[in-house]
Amino acid sequence: xxxxxxxxxxxxxxxxxxxxxxxxxxxxxxxxxxxxxxxxxxxxxxxxxxxxxxxxxxxxxxxxxxxxxxxxxxxxxxxxxxxxxxxxxxxxxxxxxxxxxxxxxxxxxxxxxxxxxxxxxxxxxxxxxxxxxxxxxxxxxxxxxxxxxxxxxxxxxxxxxxxxxxxxxxxxxxxxxxxxxxxxxxxxxxxxxxxxxxxxxxxxxxxxxxxxxxxxxxxxxxxxxxxxxxxxxxxxxxxxxxxxxxxxxxxxxxxxxxxxxxxxxxxxxxxxxxxxxxxxxxxxxxxxxxxxxxxxxxxxxxxxxxxxxxxxxxxxxxxxxxxxxxxxxxxxxx
Amino acid sequence: xxxxxxxxxxxxxxxxxxxxxxxxxxxxxxxxxxxxxxxxxxxxxxxxxxxxxxxxxxxxxxxxxxxxxxxxxxxxxxxxxxxxxxxxxxxxxxxxxxxxxxxxxxxxxxxxxxxxxxxxxxxxxxxxxxxxxxxxxxxxxxxxxxxxxxxxxxxxxxxxxxxxxxxxxxxxxxxxxxxxxxxxxxxxxxxxxxxxxxxxxxxxxxxxxxxxxxxxxxxxxxxxxxxxx
Numbered sequence: 001x002x003x004x005x006x007x008x009x010x011x012x013x014x015x016x017x018x019x020x021x022x023x024x025x026x027x028x029x030x031x032x033x034x035x036x037x038x039x040x041x042x043x044x045x046x047x048x049x050x051x052x053x054x055x056x057x058x059x060x061x062x063x064x065x066x067x068x069x070x071x072x073x074x075x076x077x078x079x080x081x082x083x084x085x086x087x088x089x090x091x092x093x094x095x096x097x098x099x100x101x102x103x104x105x106x107x108x109x110x111x112x113x114x115x116x117x118x119x120x121x122x123x124x125x126x127x128x129x130x131x132x133x134x135x136x137x138x139x140x141x142x143x144x145x146x147x148x149x150x151x152x153x154x155x156x157x158x159x160x161x162x163x164x165x166x167x168x169x170x171x172x173x174x175x176x177x178x179x180x181x182x183x184x185x186x187x188x189x190x191x192x193x194x195x196x197x198x199x200x201x202x203x204x205x206x207x208x209x210x211x212x213x214x215x216x217x218x219x220x221x222x223x224x225x226x227x228x229x230x231x232x233x234x235x236x237x238x239x240x241x242x243x244x245x246x247x248x249x250x251x252x253x254x255x256x257x258x259x260x261x262x263x264x265x266x267x268x269x270x271x272x273x274x275x276x277x278x279x280x281x282x283x284x285x286x287x288x289x290x291x292x293x294x295x296x297x298x299x300x301x302x303x304x305x306x307x308x309x310x311x312x313x314x315x316x317x318x319x320x321x322x323x324x325x326x327x328x329x330x331x332x333x334x
Numbered sequence: 335x336x337x338x339x340x341x342x343x344x345x346x347x348x349x350x351x352x353x354x355x356x357x358x359x360x361x362x363x364x365x366x367x368x369x370x371x372x373x374x375x376x377x378x379x380x381x382x383x384x385x386x387x388x389x390x391x392x393x394x395x396x397x398x399x400x401x402x403x404x405x406x407x408x409x410x411x412x413x414x415x416x417x418x419x420x421x422x423x424x425x426x427x428x429x430x431x432x433x434x435x436x437x438x439x440x441x442x443x444x445x446x447x448x449x450x451x452x453x454x455x456x457x458x459x460x461x462x463x464x465x466x467x468x469x470x471x472x473x474x475x476x477x478x479x480x481x482x483x484x485x486x487x488x489x490x491x492x493x494x495x496x497x498x499x500x501x502x503x504x505x506x507x508x509x510x511x512x513x514x515x516x517x518x519x520x521x522x523x524x525x526x527x528x529x530x531x532x533x534x535x536x537x538x539x540x541x542x543x544x545x546x547x548x549x550x551x552x553x554x555x556x557x558x559x560x561x562x563x
Binding site for chain 2: 126127129130133134135136137138139140141142144145148167171175178191193194195196198199201202215216217219223228229328329
């Protein structure tokens with residue numbers, strides 16, 4: 001129903017109450033309550049504006065048709081002034097209360113709808129993750145099976161290794177798409193906890209078994225206060241990028257140490273000896289650096305960190321990730 | 335002919351069931367398979383397998399329901415096949431009584447190591463000297479030798495190492511560690527465990543940048559990763 005139709009409906013209802021009240025010869029006190037009920041109904045259906053206008057229309061009708069002298073807007077008895085004023089105040093208040101209750105109900109419904117769509121996205125993402133990962137798992141199990149039985153057939157072993165590498169590549173693409181979808185769905189709420197860089201590096205190596213890496217963690221480097229599975233996603237993407245531009249067999253270097261200027265942060269660097277950054281390339285040039293870098297940047301920021309690319313002296317690029325540190329309480333505190 | 339262990343595989347995907355069954359049989363396990371939680375529970379009661387491998391997302395009764403149903407009557411080792419990005423599910427499964435998890439897509443080698451770790455718990459008699467690659471832990475004399483050098487540990491560090499190494503290959507919850515090493519002393523927090531674990535790892539690991547023995551297990555606690563020599 002349009003607001004105009006609702007307004008006409010409101011006027012019709014007041015007219016009906018007035019006509020019925022006059023015909024039945026109701027006394028002015030009783031008709032006041034009937035008007036109030038009418039205004040309440042109008043407010044419930046029509047909203048604050050129509051409700052408020054109806055309050056004034058009802059007040060005028062009340063005066064015009066039921067207070068002496070009838071059919072004038074003048075008032076004889078001073079007491080009727082009080083009755084009219086009280087009616088107006090009551091009906092306007094009813095309007096405001098109804099409007100406040102309606103806003104609250106709408107907000108609650110909106111929140112509920114949001115929650116439902118969040119839950120839907122969550123379960124949808126989980127289902128997609130499961131459905132995409134399952135065939136890849138079956139493929140990699142079969143691949144391992146062939147490798148086990150290949151014996152010393154080098155040609156077969158080479159093919160199997162290639163299938164294995166491609167399967168892993170497909171898996172990482174899917175991981176990235178899912179990570180992106182989780183970010184989009186607002187689901188990548190990091191669950192941060194103290195994560196030792198050495199353990200993150202180890203997980204990265206397990207995820208990229210064919211990429212040569214050399215790792216170093218400073219002895220006094222604190223743990224990172226990050227979501228470990230998102231941090232792994234970040235590292236895997238940056239290492240893959242670095243590996244792609246490196247000479248065959250050249251290791252990607254990973255280092256972790258306390259941030260040089262801020263002891264409350266740790267700095268993780270992924271270093272390569274590739275051709276380096278093209279001049280003028282900005283972090284935001286996603287198309288040039290690939291989806292992996294964009295995902296790494298979004299995930300780093302979601303973890304309260306920053307990601308930058310800097311040229312490496314002697315050639316190559318450094319991907320520099322600064323994470324908040326999870327400092328240990330003083331030794332012996334227990 | 336030696337006795338083999340029976341592993342039950344519960345997954346709604348036939349490709350996973352078939353390929354896993356084949357690889358487990360090649361590794362000398364007997365296998366049995368079900369496609370959902372209800373079927374899995376019925377099969378569990380009739381076959382009493384030595385270990386259960388279960389997916390979590392399945393039609394009808396899912397993996398969570400299956401774990402609860404099995405745990406109502408049995409301590410059999412349960413390993414969960416979880417997927418990436420569903421860490422909350424993984425932790426929930428462990429809370430319900432699962433013993434370990436692998437994340438799809440996992441390698442068969444990794445899965446076999448996890449299975450061995452779980453079966454060791456039920457089969458190996460308690461020994462007072464634990465041997466790992468380049469590491470010997472003498473529980474009686476409370477001595478640790480790493481690659482020929484003796485490592486001096488505080489009593490707390492030794493207890494931590496003992497707890498993790500006697501459960502080699504299995505994830506240990508922070509709460510389990512606090513209950514066993516600190517006897518649930520009220521002031522003990524996850525940070526207390528971190529402080530002692532960090533200094534234990536510094537003493538134990540020959541290359542702290544590349545841990546060989548102890549790693550953190552996200553949202554769970556710690557895992558001793560070396561396999562008994």
